[in-house]
Amino acid sequence: MKNILIKSFLSLIFCLNLYGQANLVPINNRIYDFLERMTVKDALDFNSFFKPISRKEIAAMLHEIEPEKLSDVEKEELIYLKQEFNREIISIINPNQNFNGKLNLLWAGSTEDRLNLLDYNSPHFNFTFNPILGLSVRNIYDELQLKRWWGFSFYGDINDFSFQGDFRDNWEQGDNLDKDYRFNDKTGPIILKSTTNTIEYSETRGAVLYSNEWMTIGAVKELFNLGSGYRSQLVLSQKAPSFPSIYLKLAPVEWLQFNYLHGWLISRIEDTLLTYKTFIQGRDRRIYRDKYFVMHDIQIKPFSDLTLNLGETVIYSDNGVYWGYLIPFLFFRSVDHMFEGGGGSNAGNNGSLFFDINYKFLSKFKTYFSVFIDELSLSDLLDGSSDRNQFAYSIGLHAYDFGISNLGARIEYSRILPWVYSNFVQTQTYTNSNYLLGHYIGQNSDQLFLQLDYRLLRGLEFKFWGEMIRRGGFDDVANQYTDPGEPFLYGLRRNETNLGLEITYEYIHDLSGRISYQYSDITDEDALRTPEFMMGRQHSFSVGFYYGL
Template sequence: MKKILLLLLVFTSLCATSQIVYESVQRTNIYDFLDELANEKIISINSVVKPYSRAFIAEKLQEANEHKDLLSKRQVEEIEFYMKDYRLEVVYNTKGMKPLNIFPKKDHIASSLDPMAITYRDSLIGFTLRPIFGLEYFINSNEAAFHRWGGVEGFGYIGKNFGAYTSLRDNHENVIMTSTTYFNQRIGATIKGSAKGGGDYSDARGGLMVSWNWGAFGIVKDQAIWGNNYNGSNILSGRTPSFAQIKLELKPAKWFEFNYIHGWLVSDVIDSNRSYWDGDTYRDVMHSKYIAANMFTFIPWQHLNLSFGNSIIYSDIGVQAAYLIPFLFYKSVDHTLNSTNNYAGQNAQMFFDISSRNIKHLHLYFTFFVDEFSISRITNSSEHNFLSYKGGFRLSNWPLKDLSLTTEFTYTLPMTYQHRTSTTTFESNSYNLGHYMRDNSMDIFFALTYKPIRGLRVDLSYAFAKHGNNYVYGVYEPGDQAPILKDITWQESIIGLKGKYEFINNAYVFAGIFISDIQGYDVDGLTAEDYLTLFTPEMYWGNTTTINVGFNIGF
């Protein structure tokens, strides 16, 4: 930690143009709006790595605002609306912040309703404090459930170099909807269960970043989403609980970007050699577990991004200096450190992503995740590599304004994301770091999104997913001959209609209705109910029509 702080101090000597504070990836409206502007070629973004910084979002909103002749009336209103929130990144005072400003005669401190915050800003320091509260209610013929959360978030800047942020959310679910094995996209959590049912969990995020005019470096505890997607990434999905990570971002040229993380994961594997008795209490100590990952993005033409990278999950050797070098091919490093013995080595991956917005209104993308690969398997029809594919497109504002069409397909082969060694699985807190459907699965997603006025979006969607035999790496051998989707153990189809309105910045009301058919099947000695229990909250079993309503201030 002392070395990290020393590096942060060294970087402050560099000339900075903007400070870095990351915007929550759960604030989907602003991410979706930037995506819409990029699809229309009004701005350019690299959407392969998220979250974005607030300064980046403010910059892109200002850039779009310079092309008002290309914007619709709604888009102009969206920009004006969001700039009320992102003004902290642009101006050095609080003049004009309203309504409900209890400091009307002050130029540098203000309270406001839109956004709901207390803000201080001058030429050196900026800080804002905001409440978090939300309530979500679900009901169908099987059960009624709710999710309640509350907390506070704050972020600020010092000078032109430092950005910092923090947040805390306490959550309660009366019916547990989040689990390491569930096939849904709710963000993972370590839940403290209750004898009455349901459970509680908390989520603390934050970070300290130093930035300069072509890069940023720091340490954060946050989500990481890598890979273009509209329905769950198959590289890093961001579904795990947030984890601590060193981050490095470099943008030295218009045609090149680089991202790197080194993260401290949670293994959930007890280290019996380090665990011990303390009086009559036995203290469990977990194995340490880490991830190092990099992503190189080349932009040969504007709006065409070609990205590739690699990662490694490692443990039992402490923080390895070689994995702190951002630009390495980590599989080769692993061979040097641990020979080529699979049982001595770590767990490495590669990935590729192509994103094209060269055709106005249209975003095309393809993602390829490689867990284990051998050339000999390509020519052998009875064997397969451990791979995941994702492809899709979004058509925005054509042929009809304010309407977008999204199509996405994901296909993951058996044993992908799994590993023979429990301390180096592609997981944190036992949640898969990759696609929410994990291995031996297929997922299809369609959506029509309509935005008739500023802040309102209506989504009509259809999702179909299925999971084959639930193979376990090392139990089914050889793993590269496991049949692909031979026997279906679980399947779902969902038709959804949902509306959401952002009435002030970062505050929403929403409602939806979802018609679903989720089934399990008798396969491999387990019953249909066994698979439903493993993969789905009980309230969604079978044919159901679920009504969902709620509101939230912050996330």
């Protein structure tokens, strides 16, 4: 089965005509914020619903921006960012451009290029390599907490095949470490080593992709954002660790795009029948149950200021890779009926629907509305007869350059009703390695987020933000399937208020410093949910320096 799948995939790849490069730019790269601001300002047309996108796509958008529409700071930003994507921009302007064909160390080809540790450019092979280094110190919970990380990243292409990789090793120290990252939006670590006051973990990402004029396809292990949300996303956020996937993106015309992922997740549910003893007593070989994620999404742009997305997700498990979910264009809800129907009770999978609207209703203003549906009865919702409507939504407004140049403002509200993301089958919860794939606040909760951001100089950014988060209880999962269901925010309440100020400065490409302050006030009626050291009013300060994102 696995050999057939691999051979079929490779055969599809190699029978295609070659066209272009498609290295994906990580979702935390500063470029996405710039593209979003330029879109709100009507200097560009970029939809941030599905990320990451390729260097080739970003270069085309940067090349499209007219400097005459920008402020002085934005013009400097544009020049600076074009240095990052100069090779791709040159390929757009002059596809027959011949590069020097030399291996260069600590080299920028011209004033229009950025500096890289290792760089090679030729007509048929390109390669770039850079280190990753970082150190941050944080004063929180009446102690100093340290974090350091190191690694490397690279990307390149051979004709029309692209490859990339990113590795980083992390170490954290502190008596009151938040080891499970349960209450923040950062990517959850898979801890390799842990002591009373330290943790160590690593993360690796990468991709091998083929791209032509209208399609990108390949194997990817990367963090994805799927959903219009700034603080977090409903469908896929950065909360869960990256997972390997088959990736497909089709864009046959400007107004239509199709996205597909089939991923391999870590269930953390032990298969006790397959677990076996090793030669060392007490060190049994632990085998986990199979778990998979599949998603497809269609994006339509009927007007220049309106973008619509509609799609499905499925979490399935236990029976190996199912070929029905490897056909990107099938209606997955109907595929699931093949498991559940015909006497196959409790044999189905965890399917969901989502849709998203992005609308620029005025120049310099954009609004968005995103919905994720686990279970919904429209009649019950309208007459209020049941609380078993399990869906989540986010609604937000982004304004930029309104009255004051380089000033941005955001307001976003997200609500996740009880039992969204959960399932009575342990291997079909909406998680990877026990971290949520969707919005990090989780089910039975809501969040109001506001932010002001201002850029004084190229690379110098100020952010002032605040949020209020309410979390309810989490009862017996059997109640998820019992009428009338639980009301929103049922159970023991956790309330959290945060205020933050952050100053970031990027001196040269990838070399940055950050200073931040955060005030938090947390109360929790559940004595077991929140560690004691997090409770009450807290002040934290942090300073960090890093090279590489």
